[in-house]
Amino acid sequence: MKLQHEAGTAAGARPLDNRTLWEQVRDRLREDILAGRLDPGTELSEVALAREFGTSRGPLREALGRLASEGLVTITPRRGAVVAQLSRQEFIDAYQVREALETLAIRLAVPLMSEAEVTHLRELCELMARAARDDEVRVFFDTNNSFHEALVRGSRNQKLHEVHRMLVGQMVPYLPRSLELRGNLGQSVAEHEAILAAIEARDAERAAELLAEHIEVPQRVLESDAGQGLFREDSTDGTHTDE
Amino acid sequence: MKLQHEAGTAAGARPLDNRTLWEQVRDRLREDILAGRLDPGTELSEVALAREFGTSRGPLREALGRLASEGLVTITPRRGAVVAQLSRQEFIDAYQVREALETLAIRLAVPLMSEAEVTHLRELCELMARAARDDEVRVFFDTNNSFHEALVRGSRNQKLHEVHRMLVGQMVPYLPRSLELRGNLGQSVAEHEAILAAIEARDAERAAELLAEHIEVPQRVLESDAGQGLFREDSTDGTHTDE
DNA sequence: TAGCTGCCGACTGTTGACAACCCACAGTTG
DNA sequence: CAACTGTGGGTTGTCAACAGTCGGCAGCTA
Numbered sequence: 069m070k071l072q073h074e075a076g077t078a079a080g081a082r083p084l085d086n087r088t089l090w091e092q093v094r095d096r097l098r099e100d101i102l103a104g105r106l107d108p109g110t111e112l113s114e115v116a117l118a119r120e121f122g123t124s125r126g127p128l129r130e131a132l133g134r135l136a137s138e139g140l141v142t143i144t145p146r147r148g149a150v151v152a153q154l155s156r157q158e159f160i161d162a163y164q165v166r167e168a169l170e171t172l173a174i175r176l177a178v179p180l181m182s183e184a185e186v187t188h189l190r191e192l193c194e195l196m197a198r199a200a201r202d203d204e205v206r207v208f209f210d211t212n213n214s215f216h217e218a219l220v221r222g223s224r225n226q227k228l229h230e231v232h233r234m235l236v237g238q239m240v241p242y243l244p245r246s247l248e249l250r251g252n253l254g255q256s257v258a259e260h261e262a263i264l265a266a267i268e269a270r271d272a273e274r275a276a277e278l279l280a281e282h283i284e285v286p287q288r289v290l291e292s293d294a295g296q297g298l299f300r301e302d303s304t305d306g307t308h309t310d311e
Numbered sequence: 312m313k314l315q316h317e318a319g320t321a322a323g324a325r326p327l328d329n330r331t332l333w334e335q336v337r338d339r340l341r342e343d344i345l346a347g348r349l350d351p352g353t354e355l356s357e358v359a360l361a362r363e364f365g366t367s368r369g370p371l372r373e374a375l376g377r378l379a380s381e382g383l384v385t386i387t388p389r390r391g392a393v394v395a396q397l398s399r400q401e402f403i404d405a406y407q408v409r410e411a412l413e414t415l416a417i418r419l420a421v422p423l424m425s426e427a428e429v430t431h432l433r434e435l436c437e438l439m440a441r442a443a444r445d446d447e448v449r450v451f452f453d454t455n456n457s458f459h460e461a462l463v464r465g466s467r468n469q470k471l472h473e474v475h476r477m478l479v480g481q482m483v484p485y486l487p488r489s490l491e492l493r494g495n496l497g498q499s500v501a502e503h504e505a506i507l508a509a510i511e512a513r514d515a516e517r518a519a520e521l522l523a524e525h526i527e528v529p530q531r532v533l534e535s536d537a538g539q540g541l542f543r544e545d546s547t548d549g550t551h552t553d554e
Numbered sequence: 555t556a557g558c559t560g561c562c563g564a565c566t567g568t569t570g571a572c573a574a575c576c577c578a579c580a581g582t583t584g
Numbered sequence: 585c586a587a588c589t590g591t592g593g594g595t596t597g598t599c600a601a602c603a604g605t606c607g608g609c610a611g612c613t614a
Contacts, residue, residue, distance in 0.1 A: 088388050088567065114596070124569045125596085130376055137380030139473075145331050146575055146596060161470040168415040172407065227404040227481075230382075231474055238470075331597065357566070367599045368566085389566060389605055 090127035093117075094134050101140050101151055102240050112141060112149040139238040154242060156299040160290055162239050167283040169232050170216060171276050174263075177222030178272035185222055186268060189215065193260050200253035208253055209244050215260060219279075242299075256282075333370035336360075337377050344383050344394055345483050355384060355392040382481040397485060399542040403533055405482050410526040412475050413459060414519050417506075420465030421515035428465055429511060432458065436503050443496035451496055452487050458503060462522075485542075499525075 097117075100106045112132060114125045121128065132149045135141045143149045154162070192215045199208035213236065220232045259282040266275035340360075343349045355375060357368045364371065375392045378384045386392045397405070435458045442451035456479065463475045502525040509518035 086388065090567085091388070113594095115594090126568055126570095129373065129596090130567095133373055133376050134380050137377050145329070145334070147577095148595070158469060161468045164415065164419070164468060165412070165471050165474060168411045169408070172411040176407070225404045225407060226401060227478070228408050231408055231478065235470070235474065333597085356564095358564090369598055369600095372566090373597095390607095391565070 088127070089123050090130035090134075093121055093123065093127050094131035096121070097131055097135060098138075098140060098237075101135075102237065104241060104244065106151050108151050108153040108241050110151045112151065114148075138234055151241070152238065154238065154299060156290060159239065159242055159299060160287060162235055163283065163287045163290075166232070166235055166239070167280055167287075169228060169235065170219060170283060171280055173220040173223040173225070173228055173232070174267070174275050174279050175272050176225060176228075177219055178267055178270055178275055180224055181222040181267070185218065186264075189218055189264055189267065192218065193257070193264050196253075196260060197257045200257050203253075205244065205253075212256070212260075213240070213243075256285075259285075331370070332366050333373035333377075336364055336366065336370050337374035339364070340374055340378060341381075341383060341480075344378075345480065347484060347487065349394050351394050351396040351484050353394045355394065357391075381477055394484070395481065397481065397542060399533060402482065402485055402542060403530060405478055406526065406530045406533075409475070409478055409482070410523055410530075412471060412478065413462060413526060414523055416463040416466040416468070416471055416475070417510070417518050417522050418515050419468060419471075420462055421510055421513055421518055423467055424465040424510070428461065429507075432461055432507055432510065435461065436500070436507050439496075439503060440500045443500050446496075448487065448496075455499070455503075456483070456486075499528075502528075 097106075097112075106112075114128050114132070118125045118128045132141055132143065136143045136149065140152055141149050142152045192211055196208055196211045196215065199205075199211060216236070217233070220229050223229070259278065263275055263278045263282060266278055340349075340355075349355075357371050357375070361368045361371045375384055375386065379386045379392065383395055384392050385395045435454055439451055439454045439458065442448075442454060459479070460476070463472050466472070502521065506518055506521045506525060509521055
């Protein structure tokens with residue numbers, strides 16, 4: 069093996085912009101979707117977007133294709149691409165899977181996380197508390213995501229991290245609205261603090277239980293009657309691409 | 312809404328081949344990888360494959376891109392594509408995630424599966440027993456996969472099914488070899504039968520426990536010392552595409 | 555001989571054009 | 585008036601060609 073390869077370029081010698089065009093397009097589109105600037109169901113015309121980004125249709129097709137594999141857009145052959153829509157059932161399904169993933173994550177993470185990582189969690193928790201107090205839903209939402217992602221990162225499981233990010237990515241466009249459903253943010257903050265306490269006590273089992281309960285909250289709300297209008301009603305095809 | 316849209320074409324009126332070229336290419340490449348006809352690390356040249364399939368490079372690039380998002384191939388910008396390789400650590404990681412997913416699946420599936428589905432599981436179990444007796448590793452391997460997939464399908468959770476298929480797809484090229492590590496196939500058959508018994512008794516909790524133990528078997532073997540030469544040693548980058 | 559420099563071949567990234575397809579709309583027919 | 589059919593605009597699918605980049609090799613220099 070040579071001696072190049074990552075880990076050597078900390079900062080200051082970055083290769084300018086070695087990314088290809090379609091990678092840049094993909095990342096920008098992903099950002100737009102995740103930030104809510106592109107609502108689910110929005111049609112994504114290749115020519116229009118190509119004009120907008122100043123490229124040809126090639127890189128755009130490539131980008132759309134990747135985002136489709138991530139579940140962020142839905143491509144129908146010869147019909148075009150739209151920002152992915154989740155039916156209520158699909159969203160509930162995703163929530164269940166997410167619960168299983170994060171439960172695994174916290175079980176792995178509790179004995180593995182460093183003090184610094186736990187401290188970081190505490191900071192995020194305090195940020196959430198402040199955002200809840202000031203009713204800054206957007207900040208609360210982002211911090212909440214950071215908290216859960218930090219947990220997953222703490223598991224030291226790369227595949228878990230990948231799968232989790234993909235799944236959460238699909239849910240993100242709907243999360244702000246489901247957060248509002250959750251009722252007061254205060255309770256959510258309390259739940260996070262309880263989880264954090266269990267982590268600080270290095271009690272993996274209790275942390276996992278609390279996390280499972282925490283994640284189940286919006287799920288129950290959805291399974292009841294509230295929040296009917298958030299999702300499209302027909303459950304024909306959602307994201308599946310083949311077979 | 313009109314009255315077209317799937318659900319009307321059961322069989323016999325298929326639209327010949329409405330699939331696009333790149334979809335066909337993707338599916339054939341995926342088959343080749345999953346069936347082991349293309350070993351991990353094999354270089355996938357666009358021009359060579361385009362000639363082989365009789366298309367231009369366009370559809371091929373598209374297909375390779377999708378497979379990359381599925382984790383089946385690894386694309387390095389300006390360097391080309393290779394069949395994805397997993398490090399031992401990544402494989403262990405995937406096994407852990409798979410365990411969490413299938414545990415969730417069986418918990419959901421046990422109260423939901425119909426008698427017909429359980430019967431199907433029993434048939435698969437018997438097929439595995441026969442394959443194990445005759446030492447037909449390939450048949451055993453395929454049937455084993457069918458068994459686990461049937462469990463996931465029984466959960467009625469679409470997202471779970473998607474994520475599971477993606478993950479298993481990444482593991483498949485390495486599974487036959489890890490199956491050999493597992494030792495005698497007989498024990499595996501016994502484990503499956505125990506799981507099936509718990510399902511037939513509609514005991515979700517016991518089924519989940521047994522399944523977790525069952526999946527952990529090859530994991531433990533890997534974490535010990537055996538099977539060192541199966542994976543590449545460097546753990547630089549595996550499948551991650553960004554961030 | 556060891557190390558560096560510059561070229562060369564091969565590959566991928568990107569583009570623009572052409573062809574095929576789908577949907578919507580208008581016109582026609584009963 | 586309702587339903588069907590033909591046409592047109594706009595979209596995506598595919599192709600072939602061009603341009604840029606990378607890695608290896610030959611040749612030069614010390």
